[in-house]
Amino acid sequence: MISIIVPIYNVAPYLRQCIESILGQTYQELEVLLIDDGSTDGCYEICEEYKRRDLRITVIHKENGGIVSARKAGLRAARGEYIAYVDGDDWIEPDMYAHMLETLQQENVDLVMCGRYEDTGRTSKPVFHGIQAGCYRKPGMVQEIYPRMIAGRRFFEWGIFPNVWDKLFRRDCVYPYQMQVDDAVVMGEDAACTYPCLLHAKSLYILDECLYHYRQRAASMVKDTRYDAQGYKRYEILYRSVLRSFSRSRHMYDLRKQWEQYMLFLLVPRADCFYRGAEKLDYLFPFPKVRKGSRIILYCAGTYGQRLWKYLRDTGFCTVAAWVDRDFTELNRQGFPVEAPKVIAKREYDAIVIANMFAGAREEIYRECMSRYPGSRVYGVDENLVTSKETMQAFGLL
DSSP states (O other): OEEEEEEESSOHHHHHHHHHHHHTOSOOOEEEEEEEESOOSSHHHHHHHHHHHOTTEEEEEEOOOOHHHHHHHHHHHOOOSEEEEOOTTOEEOTTHHHHHHHHHHHHTOSEEEEEEEEEOSSOEEEEOOSSOSEEEEHHHIIIIIGGGSSBOSSTTOBSSOOOSTTEEEEHHHHHHHHHTSOTTOOSSHHHHHHHHHHHHOSEEEEEEEEEEEEEOOOOGGGSOOSOOHHHHHHHHHHHHHHHHHHHHTTTTOOOHHHHHHHHHHHHGGGHHHHOTTGGGOSEETTEEEEETTOEEEEEOOSHHHHHHHHHHHHHOSSEEEEEEOTTHHHHHHTTOOOBOGGGGGGSOOSEEEEOOOOHHHHHHHHHHHHHHSTTOOEEOOOHHHHTSHHHHHHTTOO
16 A cells, blocks of 8 residues: 655645545555645645545644644554655646556665656646666665765756655655654755665666656745744754764765755855855855846846845845846746846846856856857856855855
8 A cells, every 4th residue: 555645734725636636546555644734724624525535535633833744744644555745735647656656566676756747837847857767776876876866066956856755665765764854844854854765775766757746836935035043943953964864874875065065055045044144245145256236137037036036126235137037927927027038138237147056057048148148247156156165154054
């Protein structure tokens, strides 16, 4: 039996689609654990309705304690030999678990993982892990996976995505690592479970298919850019706890440097809150050639771009002559004042700033800008600055 753990918190508009996609699986030997983490928007009633309709469903209502505590509650109650997770606002393909379980059993591995679709409701983009599909035993994991499991050579390149929901685990493979994640962690909680689990796993299989639908909604992280001592403490708990785990396990493979890169990946977009001494800088971090008071084109409106735009709007550190993104139509629907990249030709500016954390995407945008707007000053994240001792200290990672 597969136990599917669904942490739920105020996702009533999406919850029925999520549950229906699970109940409609072609593989039927399922236990569905709906963990209502103190929802206040009608999720309670939806969970109870489905419990009455299908005997495979177990509902646990608990006080709000965060997604980690919800996953732990589900895992404690789970009776299946195999464990899977689905977030309450996402959905899955009908044959996801039939395919994953068949692969896990035929290949005799500890876990199987797949690609995902990133869905906005109007668009669906397939996204795959950064490591070639196939079966890996321990020697192959040491040679081909661990050297870039969390992060590649560039800042930032994924190896294996940290999400728990695109994976099917043997119960004994995931249980101890889920249970050791601190309940206080609210960002990076998947990574705190997945990467220690993978380090100790004996084998895994990567599928070259997308079977999970990850719903992309307007980023909630842009709501508040003030310093939050409690929020920083949670990042510190995440960093220190997993670092200790990796330090104890470095005889297997030393992942500490990759973990530092991952923490920087989380913290750099939040530099407005967590970079100590940011108020003394005369340049826009992490773009050292973009000086205070510059007129800029802000290119990209993902999570990082949204937060940087709000910071610049609120502080006036730089003037945003235009905020552009290729996906401007969808972003407009979400309420962001983003324009098509072609407006760059009509604006006056000192520099184009690429607000994207991923090395491959930055390089593509850089080439496009240099080709279309020759002579422009185009800047992406300065990788040497981001990974420097100075930055590590400013974020409290040393």
